[in-house]
Amino acid sequence: MPLPRPTRHRLRALYRTITSHWKLIAFAASLLLLEVCVHVRNYAVTRPAEPLDAPFYAGCQDPVLNNTARASAVLLMLARNSEVDGATASVRSVQEQFNDNFGYPWVFLNDEEWSEEFKEKVGQAVGKEGNVEFKQIPKKMWGYPDWIDQDKAKANMQVMKDKKIQYGGLESYHHMCRFQSGFFFDHPALLPYKYYWRVEPNIRFTCALTYDPFVSMQAHKKRYGYNIALWERGQTVPSLFRKLSDFKSAHYLPTSPLWTAMIDASYMPWPFRRALAWLRNRDGNGDLWNMCHFWSNFEIADLDFFRSDAYRKVFEYLDKDGGFYYERWGDAPVHSLAAAMLLKPEELHHFSDLGYIHDGLQYCTFQSTQEEKKRGFGMPPGISGKGHGKIEGREEVGCRCQCDPDARVVEPVCLNRIGLAMA
Numbered sequence: 001m002p003l004p005r006p007t008r009h010r011l012r013a014l015y016r017t018i019t020s021h022w023k024l025i026a027f028a029a030s031l032l033l034l035e036v037c038v039h040v041r042n043y044a045v046t047r048p049a050e051p052l053d054a055p056f057y058a059g060c061q062d063p064v065l066n067n068t069a070r071a072s073a074v075l076l077m078l079a080r081n082s083e084v085d086g087a088t089a090s091v092r093s094v095q096e097q098f099n100d101n102f103g104y105p106w107v108f109l110n111d112e113e114w115s116e117e118f119k120e121k122v123g124q125a126v127g128k129e130g131n132v133e134f135k136q137i138p139k140k141m142w143g144y145p146d147w148i149d150q151d152k153a154k155a156n157m158q159v160m161k162d163k164k165i166q167y168g169g170l171e172s173y174h175h176m177c178r179f180q181s182g183f184f185f186d187h188p189a190l191l192p193y194k195y196y197w198r199v200e201p202n203i204r205f206t207c208a209l210t211y212d213p214f215v216s217m218q219a220h221k222k223r224y225g226y227n228i229a230l231w232e233r234g235q236t237v238p239s240l241f242r243k244l245s246d247f248k249s250a251h252y253l254p255t256s257p258l259w260t261a262m263i264d265a266s267y268m269p270w271p272f273r274r275a276l277a278w279l280r281n282r283d284g285n286g287d288l289w290n291m292c293h294f295w296s297n298f299e300i301a302d303l304d305f306f307r308s309d310a311y312r313k314v315f316e317y318l319d320k321d322g323g324f325y326y327e328r329w330g331d332a333p334v335h336s337l338a339a340a341m342l343l344k345p346e347e348l349h350h351f352s353d354l355g356y357i358h359d360g361l362q363y364c365t366f367q368s369t370q371e372e373k374k375r376g377f378g379m380p381p382g383i384s385g386k387g388h389g390k391i392e393g394r395e396e397v398g399c400r401c402q403c404d405p406d407a408r409v410v411e412p413v414c415l416n417r418i419g420l421a422m423a
């Protein structure tokens with residue numbers, strides 16, 4: 001069918017414009033292309049000249065390195081009475097693999113009163129030598145702050161529930177994420193301590209820890225230790241990254257390689273890129289958070305990082321925004337992005353020597369070559385499968401590791417990118 005006359009006319013005019021100005025157009029296009037290349041290159045993560053994060057020790061320490069003075073540190077678990085079995089299992093695992101030889105104190109926190117059953121069973125798992133406290137969370141640390149529109153929050157939770165966003169419809173889960181993001185470190189039971197190790201119900205460690213991780217963190221000036229890095233579900237935190245990157249710009253915070261490692265640069269040419277900023281999980285420039293974050297259900301950290309003015313400011317800003325309730329911001333992406341924004345890469349530590357299982361997902365110690373170990377980086381890229389068994393020519397990190405053949409190994413894609421910034 002022939003085009004109607006005026007359209008044909010316009011097309012011909014356009015064609016004429018293009019042919020007469022093609023040099024100019026080609027020039028503009030190559031400028032845009034060049035800008036895209038430079039932009040994407042700026043987000044390439046490069047190895048630092050010196051390795052920043054070697055494993056603290058390789059292999060088993062025999063005898064166990066438990067003869068140094070203890071650090072100011074505590075093992076922390078937040079749980080409900082109904083989780084007594086999962087809590088007991090986790091405590092057993094931590095005691096067997098580590099704490100029977102070190103005797104660090106435990107604090108258990110609950111938003112409700114502890115049941116006698118929980119205290120008895122979990123106390124038994126710690127052992128009679130153990131130092132255990134069962135505490136409640138003060139009301140002011142758990143529940144809606146007064147600036148939250150609770151009707152809006154509940155309506156949004158219903159929407160999250162309908163969209164099948166995991167735990168999105170559970171009010172208490174939102175309170176929990178807010179507590180774990182902004183309050184746990186101020187709980188009276190934690191105030192005496194500088195370091196903490198977060199333990200959750202239903203976790204398991206599959207390697208022995210034969211040195212003191214708190215003492216090592218202190219000796220190496222580490223402030224945040226993690227084991228698994230993986231992807232967040234984008235639907236739970238659609239505006240979190242934008243909020244944090246706006247905060248970062250507003251306070252002129254420098255961009256560390258760690259922050260860069262969290263970003264997938266957009267290939268959209270410059271004038272159009274900024275329009276992408278309105279999509280979820282993007283910053284004001286339109287670049288995308290790659291959803292990588294540290295799984296905070298295991299965390300060994302310096303509590304003074306969370307107690308710092310800088311972290312408190314970040315939390316207050318997020319808390320005022322309301323995303324803990326209007327969306328389902330988890331404490332894992334909050335801790336991770338705050339660490340990437342506020343800490344130097346060398347202040348993070350990957351516990352690459354710990355096997356760890358939670359929720360059917362596991363980290364297995366990946367063996368490292370001598371060269372990788374010298375650089376302090378033990379993650380061969382693209383490793384797949386179960387990750388256990390010795391790989392030819394590779395030396396083992398970790399001690400008496402027994403990966404679980406039935407749990408899914410988290411592919412180290414996020415770890416590789418983050419690790420590159422520190423290796």
Ligand SMILES: *[C@@H]1O[C@H](CO)[C@@H](O)[C@H](O)[C@H]1NC(C)=O
Binds near residue numbers: 064
């Ligand atoms: C140190 O570890 C050994 C096991 O290697 C254990 O027998 C000893 O009781 C531990 N010492 C302390 C103070 O916990």
